[in-house]
Amino acid sequence: MALLVDKYRPRSLEALTFHENLSERLRSLAQSGDFPHLLVYGPSGAGKKTRVVATLRELYGPGVEKIKIDSRVFQTTSNRKLEFNIVASVYHLEITPSDVGNFDRVVVQDLLKEVAQTQQVDQSARQRFKVVVINEADHLTRDAQAALRRTMEKYSPNLRLILLANSTANIIAPIRSRTLLVRVAAPTEADICKVLKRVGNAENFSESEALNQRIASDSGRNLRRALLMFEAVHAQNEKVSERTPVPPPDWEALIAQIADEIMAEHSPARILQVRAKLYDLLSHCIPATTILKTLTWKLIPKIDDALKADVIKWSAFYEHRLRLGSVRNRYYHCRSSS
Amino acid sequence: MASFFDNKARAAAAAAANGGSSAKAAALPKEKGNLQPWVEKYRPKTLNDVTAQDHTITVLQRTLQTSNLPHMLFYGPPGTGKTSTILALAKELYGPEMFKSRVLELNASDERGISIVREKVKDFARMQLSNPPLHYRDKHPCPPYKIVILDEADSMTQDAQSALRRTMETYSKITRFCLICNYVTRIIDPLASRCSKFRFKSLDQMNAKRRLEEIAELEAVKLETGVVNALIKCSEGDLRKAITFLQSAARLAGAIKAPVDGQSKKRKLVEDDDRNAMEIDEADHTTVTVSSIEEIAGVIPNNLIKDLVKAMQPKVRGVVYNVVSKVVTDAVADGWSASQLIIQLYQQIIYNDAIPDKQKSKIVIIFSEVDKRLVDGADEHLMILDLALRVSGVLAEN
Numbered sequence: 001m002a003l004l005v006d007k008y009r010p011r012s013l014e015a016l017t018f019h020e021n022l023s024e025r026l027r028s029l030a031q032s033g034d035f036p037h038l039l040v041y042g043p044s045g046a047g048k049k050t051r052v053v054a055t056l057r058e059l060y061g062p063g064v065e066k067i068k069i070d071s072r073v074f075q076t077t078s079n080r081k082l083e084f085n086i087v088a089s090v091y092h093l094e095i096t097p098s099d100v101g102n103f104d105r106v107v108v109q110d111l112l113k114e115v116a117q118t119q120q121v122d123q124s125a126r127q128r129f130k131v132v133v134i135n136e137a138d139h140l141t142r143d144a145q146a147a148l149r150r151t152m153e154k155y156s157p158n159l160r161l162i163l164l165a166n167s168t169a170n171i172i173a174p175i176r177s178r179t180l181l182v183r184v185a186a187p188t189e190a191d192i193c194k195v196l197k198r199v200g201n202a203e204n205f206s207e208s209e210a211l212n213q214r215i216a217s218d219s220g221r222n223l224r225r226a227l228l229m230f231e232a233v234h235a236q237n238e239k240v241s242e243r244t245p246v247p248p249p250d251w252e253a254l255i256a257q258i259a260d261e262i263m264a265e266h267s268p269a270r271i272l273q274v275r276a277k278l279y280d281l282l283s284h285c286i287p288a289t290t291i292l293k294t295l296t297w298k299l300i301p302k303i304d305d306a307l308k309a310d311v312i313k314w315s316a317f318y319e320h321r322l323r324l325g326s327v328r329n330r331y332y333h334c335r336s337s338s
Numbered sequence: 339m340a341s342f343f344d345n346k347a348r349a350a351a352a353a354a355a356n357g358g359s360s361a362k363a364a365a366l367p368k369e370k371g372n373l374q375p376w377v378e379k380y381r382p383k384t385l386n387d388v389t390a391q392d393h394t395i396t397v398l399q400r401t402l403q404t405s406n407l408p409h410m411l412f413y414g415p416p417g418t419g420k421t422s423t424i425l426a427l428a429k430e431l432y433g434p435e436m437f438k439s440r441v442l443e444l445n446a447s448d449e450r451g452i453s454i455v456r457e458k459v460k461d462f463a464r465m466q467l468s469n470p471p472l473h474y475r476d477k478h479p480c481p482p483y484k485i486v487i488l489d490e491a492d493s494m495t496q497d498a499q500s501a502l503r504r505t506m507e508t509y510s511k512i513t514r515f516c517l518i519c520n521y522v523t524r525i526i527d528p529l530a531s532r533c534s535k536f537r538f539k540s541l542d543q544m545n546a547k548r549r550l551e552e553i554a555e556l557e558a559v560k561l562e563t564g565v566v567n568a569l570i571k572c573s574e575g576d577l578r579k580a581i582t583f584l585q586s587a588a589r590l591a592g593a594i595k596a597p598v599d600g601q602s603k604k605r606k607l608v609e610d611d612d613r614n615a616m617e618i619d620e621a622d623h624t625t626v627t628v629s630s631i632e633e634i635a636g637v638i639p640n641n642l643i644k645d646l647v648k649a650m651q652p653k654v655r656g657v658v659y660n661v662v663s664k665v666v667t668d669a670v671a672d673g674w675s676a677s678q679l680i681i682q683l684y685q686q687i688i689y690n691d692a693i694p695d696k697q698k699s700k701i702v703i704i705f706s707e708v709d710k711r712l713v714d715g716a717d718e719h720l721m722i723l724d725l726a727l728r729v730s731g732v733l734a735e736n
Contacts, residue, residue, distance in 0.1 A: 025590060036375075036586055042673035077453070138715075146493040150445040156375055168636070168675040169712045174416050177579035178377075180586045181636045186671040221671045289717060296720070300663075308659040309727040316724030320711040 018191040030058040042184030045222030092131040098139035105143040116155030137163035186221035259298035390545035405481035413522040414538030417576030433478035445489035463509040491517040492524035540575030572635035652734035676718035
């Protein structure tokens with residue numbers, strides 16, 4: 001059985017529920033026959049990918065949904081072999097170059113050129129160009145982005161790019177100036193409630209308006225998360241009422257516990273305990289950034305108003321350190337002592 | 339033999355037919371032009387067309403006459419016409435037929451490691467000159483050297499750059515190099531000292547405005563008053579960005595122009611705030627509005643910035659946190675780009691005369707620090723929140 005998230009994923013632009021304005025805009029772009037390069041950005045769970053797939057469908061018709069997964073081998077200049085997965089249909093390719101880390105430049109150069117230099121095979125296709133969707137474009141290295149620049153202009157008769165990113169901060173200016181920026185905002189809580197209600201009706205779940213509302217606010221305006229929570233609640237309880245607890249993921253529960261412990265006592269022994277728990281989380285492959293962020297949000301309501309700004313300051317500081325790849329745990333020492 | 343002539347005749351006929359069809363295509367410039375980004379379509383064809391880089395152009399014009407060209411290094415912010423200038427120059431020098439054999443263009447999308455510099459570039463540089471066909475020289479000067487254009491040279495590795503050094507000198511008799519980059523500091527000194535440098539300054543308002551209006555006129559795009567100014571403001575002197583924005587906006591407006599039956603009503607509702615929607619339906623032309631430009635450019639609405647600034651004003655401290663965090667959370671969830679937010683917030687605060695200079699300088703330090711962190715890829719939400727809280731802390735200092 002598919003997850004609710006996949007089962008009720010809208011397949012066409014008409015079926016998309018929120019941001020009608022945006023869907024309309026995408027549709028008119030797709031129909032105009034003159035489709036620009038796109039850079040779609042927005043927070044996760046806002047429906048970027050869904051929207052892009054729907055746009056592709058609008059461009060090429062249902063043929064886009066027949067996808068296959070290719071595995072390709074690329075060779076770097078230093079003769080290292082890279083294996084790389086490509087999701088492809090007849091009309092489009094979907095790649096996640098950040099999979100290969102620092103070698104993404106090779107992939108981008110080779111693959112895009114190869115795609116761009118051949119014409120659309122299918123004569124009956126609606127568009128002359130092919131589309132390459134690049135996931136996680138904000139994780140592309142500078143080199144790879146630089147490699148994109150000229151390719152985008154030179155091969156524009158045969159190739160359109162759709163870049164998906166969480167933020168535009170890491171995308172270099174030349175790319176931004178070559179693409180049409182499409183901002184996908186997160187759904188509002190009311191939007192999420194509407195979706196939950198619709199899905200609930202379709203699945204014949206017993207309904208509770210207040211519960212939906214609570215899920216929506218807990219999800220942080222992330223529709224995917226809201227749907228997963230919604231499914232979890234209904235899977236665990238036959239009948240739901242407004243007081244049914246929404247089970248948080250266990251790592252979140254653990255972080256909440258850590259936050260409590262930090263607040264309860266400031267002693268070296270406690271620091272050791274907290275440290276053990278944090279290592280536990282890390283060894284379960286929870287990204288350090290996520291831990292840090294969640295912990296910050298859990299701590300904030302518990303502390304003095306005067307300290308809040310400081311806490312944010314330090315968590316921002318260490319978040320940055322994390323990105324640069326330094327050791328993690330120092331942070332909590334400061335926290336405990338504050 | 340007869341068939342041979344026949345073939346030729348057929349070819350001629352085909353060419354004639356082609357000519358006819360291209361003439362037809364010219365009659366429908368919209369159909370054809372649509373397939374090409376305007377940035378490419380309106381790339382200047384001759385040096386005289388290049389907008390606003392007067393100094394550089396006069397120098398290059400002179401070289402056109404004397405047929406002597408130094409190695410060149412073009413640098414400047416994106417969208418100021420560096421690539422366009424050198425391409426236009428090469429075209430004027432060699433004309434369409436010799437262009438292929440005399441010019442090698444390499445950019446970051448080509449592999450440009452040290453091996454390429456050693457082989458491809460060197461081979462090209464070493465190659466003897468081909469002779470131009472008879473009478474070709476009447477139209478184009480065809481000076482006795484080739485040009486190697488290294489676009490986006492700042493993304494070349496140090497090694498590759500140093501491999502160029504000797505190549506540039508050895509073959510300088512028959513080959514000239516033109517390096518193009520955004521940051522001149524990334525070009526190693528030995529290379530920079532071998533070139534004459536040309537700085538491309540970002541376009542001033544007048545020139546950019548003229549060019550944009552020209553393009554709009556050629557494309558038959560109607561502009562609302564103030565659109566050009568909005569374009570220039572959003573693009574910050576980057577003409578390519580401005581043209582891309584203009585084209586995108588025109589596309590959006592143009593696409594709405596042709597409604598599908600039955601859905602036109604809905605579409606009009608959607609575009610209700612766009613006062614010109616009705617007009618678009620009737621007229622053949624399309625109107626681009628200021629708001630559509632701002633939407634495309636990802637400019638954050640002023641209200642949001644004002645809210646944030648208001649939230650940051652010093653109060654009892656705890657209150658500041660709650661208000662600020664609410665505004666920031668909303669902004670992040672709406673998907674506004676953090677860097678854009680920072681830029682706009684920065685402008686809002688720096689031009690505020692009510693803040694004393696000493697505080698401003700402290701605030702600027704915070705801004706730069708957060709900007710660096712964002713460039714490193716730190717989490718946007720935390721960073722903006724941190725920025726806002728620290729700035730409000732500084733504001734509360736007096």
